[in-house]
Amino acid sequence: MRKAEERCRIEAHFPLSPWKNFCRNSANLNLPSARERTLFEAKHIPQQIGELETRAKDPHIWDDQKAANMLFQKLKALKKQWEPVAALTEEAIMLLELATESAQEDQESLQEEYEQLEKRWRAVEIQIYLSGEFDAGNCYLTVSSGAGGTEAQDWAAMLVRMYLRYCERQGWQTEVVEKTDGQEAGIKSATIYVQGEMAYGLLKCERGTHRLVRLSPFNAKNLRQTSFALVETLPEITETDEVEIEEKDLRIDTYRSSGAGGQHVNKTDSAVRITHLPTGIVAACQTDRSQQRNRQQAMNMLRAKLLERKREEEEKEEKRNLKGATKSADFGQQIRSYVLHPYQMVKDLRTDTETSNTEGVLDGDLQQFIDAELKREATQE
Numbered sequence: 001m002r003k004a005e006e007r008c009r010i011e012a013h014f015p016l017s018p019w020k021n022f023c024r025n026s027a028n029l030n031l032p033s034a035r036e037r038t039l040f041e042a043k044h045i046p047q048q049i050g051e052l053e054t055r056a057k058d059p060h061i062w063d064d065q066k067a068a069n070m071l072f073q074k075l076k077a078l079k080k081q082w083e084p085v086a087a088l089t090e091e092a093i094m095l096l097e098l099a100t101e102s103a104q105e106d107q108e109s110l111q112e113e114y115e116q117l118e119k120r121w122r123a124v125e126i127q128i129y130l131s132g133e134f135d136a137g138n139c140y141l142t143v144s145s146g147a148g149g150t151e152a153q154d155w156a157a158m159l160v161r162m163y164l165r166y167c168e169r170q171g172w173q174t175e176v177v178e179k180t181d182g183q184e185a186g187i188k189s190a191t192i193y194v195q196g197e198m199a200y201g202l203l204k205c206e207r208g209t210h211r212l213v214r215l216s217p218f219n220a221k222n223l224r225q226t227s228f229a230l231v232e233t234l235p236e237i238t239e240t241d242e243v244e245i246e247e248k249d250l251r252i253d254t255y256r257s258s259g260a261g262g263q264h265v266n267k268t269d270s271a272v273r274i275t276h277l278p279t280g281i282v283a284a285c286q287t288d289r290s291q292q293r294n295r296q297q298a299m300n301m302l303r304a305k306l307l308e309r310k311r312e313e314e315e316k317e318e319k320r321n322l323k324g325a326t327k328s329a330d331f332g333q334q335i336r337s338y339v340l341h342p343y344q345m346v347k348d349l350r351t352d353t354e355t356s357n358t359e360g361v362l363d364g365d366l367q368q369f370i371d372a373e374l375k376r377e378a379t380q381e
Helices: 002-013 017-022 045-056 065-101 104-129 149-170 199-206 291-314 358-362 367-379
Strands: 139-145 173-181 187-195 208-215 224-235 250-255 271-276 281-285 334-339 345-348
Touching (some): 104 367, 187 199, 281 291
Antiparallel strands (some): 208 224
16 A cells, blocks of 8 residues: 555655656556646657657758757757756656665655655756747847836846846846936836846746836835836847848937947947838947847847737737737836835736745845746746
């Protein structure tokens, strides 16, 4: 009876049967077959890896270098997701066998191994939810102040700091490619370029309106104030066949970069603003001293915005898209509330995840909210 209970407890946390054909020495295990029971099975991750590996062996693959690079990038991203899960699967199968055949005196050591396996599973579980087209790549994150005047501009600056701290925790590289300062304090908008594995896949969960409630430092009577800021996330798209941008459709303006100054930043017209005339979409970059590199960054952002617009038009019935629904940063639109007065609470209104550690959240401790949103989105697919 004890062995059967131990086996059921392990299987409850590690539903392995859909993966048994992908694990070494597992063909003879008498495990139930429940196809399409896991997200990896539903998304056919192992099958995709097999298909891409077969295509990679084609001797003519490098005839199209662009397509080959895209193939190997996708293969690398899928393997990064699958291999840790496959390794844990194999270890869990071995643990199941040991639990079935073990003696009473081995129970304590098996319990320790089970707890270690469960801990490692929690660390890699989130990879299951990151198999979108652009999830593995870099991204652009834009924060814009909404309703609330100077208070909202200060709130937007606080959010920028929060995301920079989160990226630092993840070990990602960040660069502020465009920023418009507020008149009195804070910022009107800022765009951060984020380089790191799964940057878009994780930060896409933050798109939407963020609401802050606090005692205003900009109010002479120190009254409670509600402020809003909008967060938008776009993947970095350097190449795509879905969007064609013609030079005649672009208006390219150059201007002097804003900022604290320095030897170069405010002395030449290095900042670039590109306007796509047919749609009116604008992308700007001013972070680099090279006008050419700023133009390249702006073109990448413009390409991502045009692709997002194209897919929105093609899939009007679909609720989710690359950037999320465009909403005004105002009452009734928020995805998360940050309350600093009269009590301390951060609550995500999509998942009901909440914490009283407001200081930690504003210092970049966002993973619990991102994990919960990824799981919520997965259940709606």
